[in-house]
Amino acid sequence: MTTEKKASDSWRAATRAVRGGTRRSAFSETSEAIFMNSGYVYDSAAEAEASFDGTGPERFVYSRFANPTVAMFEERLAMIEGAAHCRATASGMSAVWNALAACTKAGGRVVGSRALFGSCEFILTTLLPRFGVETELVDGADHDAWAKALSKPADAVFLETPSNPTLEIIDIAFISDLAHKAGAKVVVDNVFATPILQRPIEMGADIVVYSATKHIDGQGRCLGGAILFNDKEWHDTHLTTFLRHTGPSMSPFNAWVLLKGLETLGLRVDAHIRNAAALAEFLEQQPQISKVLYPGLPSHPQHDLAMKQMSGRGGGLIALELAGGKQAAFSLLDNLQLIDISNNLGDAKSLATHPWTTTHQRVPGDDKIAMGITEGMLRLSVGLEDIDDLKEDLLAALRV
DSSP: OOEEOOOOTTOOHHHHHHHTTOEEOTTOOSSOOOOOOSBOOOSSHHHHHHHHHTOSOOOOOBTTTOOHHHHHHHHHHHHHHTOSEEEEESSHHHHHHHHHHTTOOTTOEEEEESSOOHHHHHIIIIIHHHTTOEEEEEOTTOHHHHHHHTTSOOSEEEEESSOTTTOOOOOHHHHHHHHHHTTOEEEEEOTTTHHHHOOGGGGTOSEEEEETTTTTTOSSOOOOEEEEESOHHHIIIIIHHHHHHHOOOOOHHHHHHHHHHHHHHHHHHHHHHHHHHHHHHHHHTOTTEEEEEOTTSTTSTTHHHHHHHTTTOOOSEEEEEETTHHHHHHHHHHHOSSSEEOSOOSOSSOEEEOGGGTTTTTSOHHHHHHHTOOTTEEEEEOOSSOHHHHHHHHHHHHHO
């Protein structure tokens, strides 16, 4: 590598998304290069020794630790998020696990919101307790419950807002204030909002995690995750140990794909929101649907908070409940001609999911009900198709 293009602090979001973190080799390529190598060479044994003992100049030594293409993705996403640092991982769940594991240890305590993605719920209720960590879940919108849970010390607070799949909105600033008084770091899963709509660190959160598989890629091509933060001491003392020795490394090829995704993230999220807002209003008028949950609708129970936290927009996800329960939900899914049945989200293609039987299948029934998930609920990730085609597809499926 010869030169590194340093981004100016004056660059605005769209410019950062296209040019942030760009590193060019001696070939002066326009598109970022893919460095698929696993290792690096040294001019001398002494240089290798200095690279490993920290006395030499900072450089790449092994792609499990760091890689030029991955580093470009990390720097660009950090600039968009407004965070000082970013570490990429192989998947979103790897990001969640490593962020939480780096915050706590045996004998520690973690408090989380009850409405969580199925795998996140598993980490808090099953995996962390296996390692001697006490965990407690509370209703995300219940401030008194949060205050009670955080009236005693904790290592970390974990929450999703909007939550998956019920689109519950949690007051990040309020929870962060309580958490910090309890000695806890606040970890926010920001997947549904994306950094385009919501920047939790600016509201008091300490750590933001993403499944880059979703909107950041946005076209169903690859897996990836990211952990963003400002506290370099926490990274150097805790997080880097987990990442270095457990190896949840992002592939350089995936990092390159995700770099390309960041270039169009803002444009795509804007289009997702336009379609989702129009579709949510349309679905509210359909008699077969008993409830529509979309943060941009005035009918959403935390609409005002959502508009405050999410740049005045509702995002690209909708949850809807069919009065006929599971049978009605399956009938709608099976009669869709345009929208695909899939457990993914944030894609250019519109995708519909039945959380009860897929993403949250292994969550006990009573816990699903407590999360607000019913057998008649569907999660709709609204894509970039023509809005009238989406309306017609849903309307035809509802009328069967």
